[in-house]
Amino acid sequence: MYGWIWRHLPGNTWVKALISLVLVLAVVFVLFQYVFPWAEPLLPFNDVTVDQGMAAVR
Amino acid sequence: MTVRWIVRTLSEICVTAGTLIVLLVVYTLFWTGVRADDAMDGELGTLREQWSAAPAAGHHDTPGPAPSARPRPYEAGRPFAVMYIPRLGTDWSKPVIEGTATDVLKRGLGHYAGTARLGVVGNFAVAGHRRTYGDPFKDFPRLRPGDAVVLTDGTTWFTYRIDRRPYTTLPSDIGVIDPVPRASGYNGPGRYLTLTTCEPEWGHSHRLITWAHLDSTQPLAQGRPSALPG
DSSP: OHHHHHHHSOSSHHHHHHHHHHHHHHHHHHIIIIIHHHHGGGSGGGOOSGGGGSTTOO | OOHHHHHHHHHHHHHHHHHHHHHHHHIIIIIHHHHHHHHHHHHHHHHHHHHHHSOTTHHHHOOSSOOSSSOOOOOBTOEEEEEEOGGGOTTOEEEEEESOOHHHHTTSEEEOTTSOOTTSSEEEEEEOOSSSTTOTTTTGGGOOTTOEEEEEOSSEEEEEEEOSSOEEEOTTOGGGGSSSOTTSSOOSOOEEEEEEEEESTTOOSEEEEEEEEEEEEEEGGGOSOTTSOO
16 A cells, blocks of 8 residues: 555655655644544543533533 | 565554554544643633623723623633632633533533532532543542632632542432532532542543532632632
8 A cells, every 4th residue: 555655656766755744744634633533522531521411411 | 466465455554553543642642632721721811801801890880781780691612710729730720611512621621501600509510621631630539628629700709618529420420410419418508519520530431529618709809819829
């Protein structure tokens, strides 16, 4: 997979390295900005209320 | 489809999954804290601005709607008070926001909608993160009877005193935020405060509760209450 991407990037080694770096940063950004904020509430650290603080609380 | 290809693909998948997990841990342990501290500072700033823009002085010379005979209801998702707990740190101060929705708790402590207002007879109940999102209640188990929980709504200081060591209960035990909280040892109506967070520290099987009663109030103009250091 990574070999395939590397072979299909244009330019010489330096250009490829630079593009790879940008791609990695883009992936990390998308993860931190969109994927993890969605996934994190599924972890147990958010449950701090009794009965989720929902309708049951008058 | 050689064995080499299969082994290589498998290793790449493993490395990718490992990196993802490490990144998620970094996000949860570190990045949520950075974002939450930022958001809490923002909420504190909003409050300070509100309070300096509409100070209590308005009581005398505003011709508009009758001033604060009936206090404004708390607006969901909006901050309305600042909480100080010296035991959790001399500079520990967090905004209190109306509601306990997930996005509210990312920006501060959440006041259970439907529980009492600050300082009145009933139970002022507040929830906060133990871990992640700035770890506001990380040291919750260190709270002891007699510890002060000080709040201000911009006009008055409210000093509550904790009455017993943190109490562990189940998530379904909503009686702990009743006007006269169940299991708290209080046996009549009073001006109470309840704090809730998760227990164990990194889990969600139980909740940790502490109760306090209103000890004293004083107008903001009289300066900080003696329970606050500095």
